[in-house]
Amino acid sequence: MSDFSALVNEIDNKYKEINQKTEAHLEGLLWSKPITYWDYIQTDALLNLQVQRTVFPDENVFIMYHQINELLFKMILWEIKQISYAEKLTTPFFTERLMRVSRYFDMLTTSFTIMGDGMEVEQYMKFRHTLTPASGFQSAQYRMIEFCSTDLINLIDYRFRATIDRNTPYTHAFEHLYWQAAGKDYTTGQKSYFLQQFEEKYKVDFLRTMEEYNTINLWRKFKELPEADQKNPELIKAMRHYDYTVNITWVMGHYNAAKKYIDNGKGDGEATGGSDWKKYMHPRYQRRIFFPELWSEQELATWGENL
Numbered sequence: 001m002s003d004f005s006a007l008v009n010e011i012d013n014k015y016k017e018i019n020q021k022t023e024a025h026l027e028g029l030l031w032s033k034p035i036t037y038w039d040y041i042q043t044d045a046l047l048n049l050q051v052q053r054t055v056f057p058d059e060n061v062f063i064m065y066h067q068i069n070e071l072l073f074k075m076i077l078w079e080i081k082q083i084s085y086a087e088k089l090t091t092p093f094f095t096e097r098l099m100r101v102s103r104y105f106d107m108l109t110t111s112f113t114i115m116g117d118g119m120e121v122e123q124y125m126k127f128r129h130t131l132t133p134a135s136g137f138q139s140a141q142y143r144m145i146e147f148c149s150t151d152l153i154n155l156i157d158y159r160f161r162a163t164i165d166r167n168t169p170y171t172h173a174f175e176h177l178y179w180q181a182a183g184k185d186y187t188t189g190q191k192s193y194f195l196q197q198f199e200e201k202y203k204v205d206f207l208r209t210m211e212e213y214n215t216i217n218l219w220r221k222f223k224e225l226p227e228a229d230q231k232n233p234e235l236i237k238a239m240r241h242y243d244y245t246v247n248i249t250w251v252m253g254h255y256n257a258a259k260k261y262i263d264n265g266k267g268d269g270e271a272t273g274g275s276d277w278k279k280y281m282h283p284r285y286q287r288r289i290f291f292p293e294l295w296s297e298q299e300l301a302t303w304g305e306n307l
Contacts, residue, residue: 011025011026049067050063050064050067051063053127053130053131054126054127054130056123056126056127057123058118058119058120058123058124058127059123059127061114061118061119062115062119062124062127065111065114065115065118066136068111069108069111069139070139070141072104072107072108073139073141073142073144073145074141075104076101076104076105076145077141077144077145077148079097079098079100079101079104080097080101080145080148080149080218081148082097083097083098083218083221084148084213084216084217084218084221085216086221089221089224089225091225091229091232091234091235094221094222094225094235094238095232095234095235095238098218098235098238098239098242099238099241101242102238102241102242102245105242105245105246105249105250106245106249108250108253109245109249109250109253110253112253112254112256112257115257116256116257116260121260133192133193133194133197134194135194136254137179137182137183137194137198138194138197138198140198140201140202140205140206143179143202143206144205144206144209145246146288146290147206147209147210147213147217148209148213148217148218149217149218149219149242149246149290150217150218150219150290150291151166151217151219151220152164152166152170152173152210152214153165153166154219154288154289154290154292155177155178155288156173156176156177156178157176157177157178157180157181158178158287159186160176163176164176166214170207170210170211171207173210174203174206174207174210178286178288180195181286182195183195183198218239218242218290218291219290219291222235222239222291236294239291239294240291240294240295242290243289243290243291243294243295246288246290247283247288247289247290248283248303248304251281251282251283251288252282252283254281255281255282258281282304283303283304284303284304284305285304287303287304289303
């Protein structure tokens with residue numbers, strides 16, 4: 001049997017297995033148009049997603065930069081899902097996928113020069129007011145990445161960790177996540193408008209993800225590996241690199257870019273969403289650490305300091 005005949009037989013068997021007529025699919029192939037780069041990538045749709053609210057050119061830079069961030073967040077979630085749902089997770093696969101994720105965050109970190117050096121302060125200080133009360137805080141995918149990376153307790157506000165454990169209802173834990181402090185007055189329980197909007201849009205999805213990844217987040221998958229594999233130097237290096245990149249390097253890149261524009265003496269020093277952005281963003285205040293067991297006591301004690 002020739003290679004061509006063998007290929008046709010394989011195609012025929014493929015469609016028979018799903019109770020489909022091979023002839024119908026072949027006829028569809030006959031009349032279909034050849035694929036093009038722009039159709040495959042959906043270039044036209046992608047390049048028409050930028051809608052400015054002002055006349056300032058640098059607003060377009062701001063929009064596209066954040067859209068690129070969201071695409072990278074989607075790539076990160078895709079890689080994490082492959083680790084979490086791997087039927088037979090191996091250390092090499094875990095390490096390789098985690099380094100992919102870290103490279104995406106490395107790219108995000110270095111890209112802050114686009115924000116830090118790629119926009120005129122004067123333009124930003126004018127068009128930013130049209131963004132109120134929207135805030136980069138409202139990136140749902142970034143919250144999903146956190147839920148998928150670590151045990152929920154590591155995302156709880158330090159003031160309330162002693163009162164929360166794995167048996168705590170997700171709805172209660174949700175109200176005490178560290179980022180609630182950016183938009184919630186804990187003395188009154190009052191939430192800011194931008195936080196209310198955020199929860200109205202995504203809270204159901206967040207609660208579902210919190211439950212879904214409760215036992216399959218990156219830290220749980222790491223602990224399921226054989227004890228010898230948990231001591232694998234390359235895997236530990238990858239875990240630490242990811243943790244540090246997300247919770248120190250990337251956060252500080254974001255913080256420094258925000259500081260240049262928000263805290264420049266030409267405005268009120270407030271974020272567009274109205275959050276206390278310095279304490280919310282700086283690692284030494286929130287102390288976000290995905291894998292605390294992989295760091296020394298000294299490293300934990302000085303997390304985010306001297307930055």
